[in-house]
Amino acid sequence: MNKSLRIKITLLLQFFALSIFAQQKITGKIVDSLTNESLPGASIGFKGTKNFTSASLDGSFSLKKLDGLNILVVSFIGYNPREIVLKEGQVNLGAVKITPNANLMSEVAILGSNIAIDRKTPVAVSTVNALQIEEKGSSQEFPELLNSTPGVQATKQGGGFGDSRVSIRGFSTASLAIMVNGIPINDMENGSVYWSNWASLREVTSSMQVQRGLGANKLVVPSLGGTVNIITRSTDTEKGGSISQTIGNDGFLKTSVYLSTGRSDKGWSFSAQGSRTSGNMYAEGLQFTGYNYFFNVSKMFNDHHTISLTGMGAPQTHGQRSSKQSIQAFESAPQGIKFNPDWGVKYGQVVNVKNNYFNKPIISLNDYWTIDENSSLSTVLYASRGTGGGGSSLGNVPLTRIGLYDYAPYDLDAAIKANKSGVDGAAGSYLYASVNNHNWFGAMSTYNRKFSKYFNFTGGVDLRYYEGIHYVKITDLLGADYVTYPWQGINSSSTYRGDINNPNPILKTNDKFEYNYNSKVLWEGVSGQVEYAKDNVTAFVSLAASNTSYKRIDFFNYKPDDPARETPYKNFLGYQAKGGANYNLDEHNNVFANLGYLEKAPIFTNAFLEYKNFINPDAKNEKLFSYELGYGYRSKTLTANINLYRSTYKDRARAVNQTAPDGSVYTFNLSGVNELHQGVEVDFRYKPVASVSINGAFSVGDWKYLNDIGPVTVNAQTGSSAQPPTISKLYLNGLKVGNQAQTTAFLGLDLQVLPELKLGADYYYYSNYSADFNFYSYNKPGAKPWKIPDYGLLNLNGVLKFKLANLNSSIIINVNNVFNTKYVADAYDANGTGTASGSTVFYGFGRTWTTGLKINF
Structure with missing residues (x-):
């Protein structure tokens, strides 16, 4: 094979390789850093461009690789944005964890021992995130945000501000464990929760997780029917x-x-x-x-x-x-x-x-x-x-x-x-x-x-x-x-x-x-x-x-x-x-x-x-x-x-x-x-x-x-x-x-x-x-x-x-x-x-x- 032909073949192979690389796609899965729960709808794209996509229901995404760009931006309402610098040749990011609007202390020290993790913790669990709270909260009482959860019913009772109640699997609040940032708030005398005391907490809630049944909580709290973990935002990393x-x-x-x-x-x-x-x-x-x-x-x-x-x-x-x-x-x-x-x-x-x-x-x-x-x-x-x-x-x-x-x-x-x-x-x-x-x-x-x-x-x-x-x-x-x-x-x-x-x-x-x-x-x-x-x-x-x-x-x-x-x-x-x-x-x-x-x-x-x-x-x-x-x-x-x-x-x-x-x-x-x-x-x-x-x-x-x-x-x-x-x-x-x-x-x-x-x-x-x-x-x-x-x-x-x-x-x-x-x-x-x-x-x-x-x- 003469030298000219070898050069042509080499150039052709390089062009073919570049074409393949140009069509490569970045893949991964966006999940909550606390619960490992997928975040459908999370936004993923290259920084400084309009080339963005949304995560699927299981949190997975696929984004076309753009030549010369290597910084991905991941964002979702209620979560801190995250930037990822792609390494050379990196196309599969695996599980990409993003954190709620809270610092490390809130994520681990307060919440880690009481939060259920998807496909890991063996309990029945549902989560209401900050996006749902913001878009559908309206003038609803705090417990009413949980009505989309199976086995849960909340009503306003007489209708006074904060006078609502919630029941899970037939158990009233006195038989539930209600927690704010890992701190139990059930009344120490009768187990009740007076929601009027927390009526405006919705404004600073990052997510609310309902664990039905005994739950993942390690504390000795009366979670007969279930546990409600209310997680407030702490300090955002962004100004x-x-x-x-x-x-x-x-x-x-x-x-x-x-x-x-x-x-x-x-x-x-x-x-x-x-x-x-x-x-x-x-x-x-x-x-x-x-x-x-x-x-x-x-x-x-x-x-x-x-x-x-x-x-x-x-x-x-x-x-x-x-x-x-x-x-x-x-x-x-x-x-x-x-x-x-x-x-x-x-x-x-x-x-x-x-x-x-x-x-x-x-x-x-x-x-x-x-x-x-x-x-x-x-x-x-x-x-x-x-x-x-x-x-x-x-x-x-x-x-x-x-x-x-x-x-x-x-x-x-x-x-x-x-x-x-x-x-x-x-x-x-x-x-x-x-x-x-x-x-x-x-x-x-x-x-x-x-x-x-x-x-x-x-x-x-x-x-x-x-x-x-x-x-x-x-x-x-x-x-x-x-x-x-x-x-x-x-x-x-x-x-x-x-x-x-x-x-x-x-x-x-x-x-x-x-x-x-x-x-x-x-x-x-x-x-x-x-x-x-x-x-x-x-x-x-x-x-x-x-x-x-x-x-x-x-x-x-x-x-x-x-x-x-x-x-x-x-x-x-x-x-x-x-x-x-x-x-x-x-x-x-x-x-x-x-x-x-x-x-x-x-x-x-x-x-x-x-x-x-x-x-x-x-x-x-x-x-x-x-x-x-x-x-x-x-x-x-x-x-x-x-x-x-x-x-x-x-x-x-x-x-x-x-x-x-x-x-x-x-x-x-x-x-x-x-x-x-x-x-x-x-x-x-x-x-x-x-x-x-x-x-x-x-x-x-x-x-x-x-x-x-x-x-x-x-x-x-x-x-x-x-x-x-x-x-x-x-x-x-x-x-x-x-x-x-x-x-x-x-x-x-x-x-x-x-x-x-x-x-x-x-x-x-x-x-x-x-x-x-x-x-x-x-x-x-x-x-x-x-x-x-x-x-x-x-x-x-x-x-x-x-x-x-x-x-x-x-x-x-x-x-x-x-x-x-x-x-x-x-x-x-x-x-x-x-x-x-x-x-x-x-x-x-x-x-x-x-x-x-x-x-x-």
């Missing part, structure tokens, strides 16, 4: 911020500002957010004003050590609709489903007779230390001081309605006139507030150690101190000079129960009455978990134990020198043992199983009797045994999950107020109630083309009581002074557990109509929904709760992106309950007849809307 303004129905107005300095060369970073929200909600007499503040200061000393200080709070005051009404009452009211009997007018101004006001700031100091390549230690210290309460009206003279019209607001001017006309200046009616302040301190520390190629150990300590301060005080004498004995207490038929140290009180504004006691709760918990991971198999075994100690100090029922004024601590030892395994059959399919057993302390109220320092000798731990099987499928266009679960809940304790036939109200402690919670859940996401995404969820539950209980001893009486009745048996066996629809369905559609325009539609359906009920009415066979009619709701939303003064901006519009469907959201069956006429209800909201403008800078 910037945003301002937003939202308006909506019934005077809804929200203004929010966010600022971040980014991380300096010396490792310092700072971010802050603040907002104000006001309006009237949907029903009448529900005026509210809420604020939110958030800040984070972080110092990254080096790649191994980060410390961070975070503070947040949401002071608010809002009117409430706490009195369910009969369906007939709503039908007869000119206001219809907007009728609210719990507000009034004073001197021409609205007065929320039933109201709530509270401020619960929380501050935490977080430290994350990478000791070496195999071990790390994370610690968080936190403190919270809650102040506030809720009010209503009292008196020997009931409040009247304006014009004596049944559906008009209370006429407080008439009450003032009547009080002033009294000969002795005593109040016939007045307003009061039940105050529930608290001081809460906690410390958690988690040590992680990889002690071999396949095994990892995580151990933790959880310490908490809680003091509750509970009393009732007079807030408005309505023109009177004082209230004197004898008089009526909180319940209309009850006699005065007050301070024995002041048996004939003359009380004025801010004076305490009815009860005055402090509660103290101590919590000490330890946990340990061993994890195994090799090839396609992951497994874990977890053990944890806790001691809950209750003390009660009563300032009204005992003299100062009475040793019975303060009880010793009553201790309840709880523990949990759980384990599970996940097996990835191939790159598309995985199966998992888990099981566990736990015991937890009864609530504080169940540990003491008769509103006094009488320790309940029958109080005992509640118990849960649960197991679950799951299957998952992942591909570029479809992800799907199916879960089967069965949980047996024994010795449930509950303190309830019940109404006897004569109208007297009694309070007694139920214990020994057993329940079965079992069902099947399905969820999926289908993305046939890049511009279309279809989401769905379906769940069918079978939640019922397993036994009758009795005899039931009435432990506390707030009704008449007569001897309370004896209840020989409560016939609960076979009854459905109420207060959550046992069949739910969800279907969502998102369309990227244009690069700048996105439209969405979400449909929710609820069926097999039994009312909550009055246990007292089940003292005879045959009683059953009313079944709430099935209903479905359609929500629509749209997002338009544009440039405003060269700044990235967007307009977001939401319309909820588009067809203005009239439906019962919550119900209470008072007499066990199983009929609508024997029940009282809260109707859900009709059509509502919001429009918001957000500008990023």
Whole structure:
């Protein structure tokens, strides 16, 4: 072969090789750095060009390689952008991890031990990310964002700002673990979560993960039905911020500002957010004003050590609709489903007779230390001081309605006139507030150690101190000079129960009455978990134990020198043992199983009797045994999950107020109630083309009581002074557990109509929904709760992106309950007849809307 021919062949081969290289494509998969969950829709492109593509449903992408360019930019709303410098010849990037808008400490130290990882952690899990929260949050309450999750239902209850509730697999909030940045926020006395304290937290939430069942949480928390991990943004690595303004129905107005300095060369970073929200909600007499503040200061000393200080709070005051009404009452009211009997007018101004006001700031100091390549230690210290309460009206003279019209607001001017006309200046009616302040301190520390190629150990300590301060005080004498004995207490038929140290009180504004006691709760918990991971198999075994100690100090029922004024601590030892395994059959399919057993302390109220320092000798731990099987499928266009679960809940304790036939109200402690919670859940996401995404969820539950209980001893009486009745048996066996629809369905559609325009539609359906009920009415066979009619709701939303003064901006519009469907959201069956006429209800909201403008800078 002559030299000329060799040169020609060589040039031809080189040209062919260059042509092939020019057609090469960069591939990879975009995933969340915490959960390993794919991020469909993430943007990937070459820096400085318009050559961008979007990740598929499983996070995978393919991008044509451009000659001379080697820097890729990956971005997704709610996540820090990432730049990747391509090495020569590099075309397959594998898993590309991007981090939420939070620093390393938030990702690992706080969250790592409580977050489930896709195709690894063997639990049923769903995640609501920052994009979904921003685009579909609207004026929805925080828990309502979880309604697209199978096995979950949230309602607004009476409709007051932050008065919503959530249930998972038939378990109410008191049996769930609710956490913010790894810190448990369930009330230390009764396990409840008062969402009004966190109503504006949505503004700074990066993601919200729902783990149904026992969950991946290693702490000894009461996650009987599930765990909700709310992850707030910490400090963005990039400098910037945003301002937003939202308006909506019934005077809804929200203004929010966010600022971040980014991380300096010396490792310092700072971010802050603040907002104000006001309006009237949907029903009448529900005026509210809420604020939110958030800040984070972080110092990254080096790649191994980060410390961070975070503070947040949401002071608010809002009117409430706490009195369910009969369906007939709503039908007869000119206001219809907007009728609210719990507000009034004073001197021409609205007065929320039933109201709530509270401020619960929380501050935490977080430290994350990478000791070496195999071990790390994370610690968080936190403190919270809650102040506030809720009010209503009292008196020997009931409040009247304006014009004596049944559906008009209370006429407080008439009450003032009547009080002033009294000969002795005593109040016939007045307003009061039940105050529930608290001081809460906690410390958690988690040590992680990889002690071999396949095994990892995580151990933790959880310490908490809680003091509750509970009393009732007079807030408005309505023109009177004082209230004197004898008089009526909180319940209309009850006699005065007050301070024995002041048996004939003359009380004025801010004076305490009815009860005055402090509660103290101590919590000490330890946990340990061993994890195994090799090839396609992951497994874990977890053990944890806790001691809950209750003390009660009563300032009204005992003299100062009475040793019975303060009880010793009553201790309840709880523990949990759980384990599970996940097996990835191939790159598309995985199966998992888990099981566990736990015991937890009864609530504080169940540990003491008769509103006094009488320790309940029958109080005992509640118990849960649960197991679950799951299957998952992942591909570029479809992800799907199916879960089967069965949980047996024994010795449930509950303190309830019940109404006897004569109208007297009694309070007694139920214990020994057993329940079965079992069902099947399905969820999926289908993305046939890049511009279309279809989401769905379906769940069918079978939640019922397993036994009758009795005899039931009435432990506390707030009704008449007569001897309370004896209840020989409560016939609960076979009854459905109420207060959550046992069949739910969800279907969502998102369309990227244009690069700048996105439209969405979400449909929710609820069926097999039994009312909550009055246990007292089940003292005879045959009683059953009313079944709430099935209903479905359609929500629509749209997002338009544009440039405003060269700044990235967007307009977001939401319309909820588009067809203005009239439906019962919550119900209470008072007499066990199983009929609508024997029940009282809260109707859900009709059509509502919001429009918001957000500008990023």
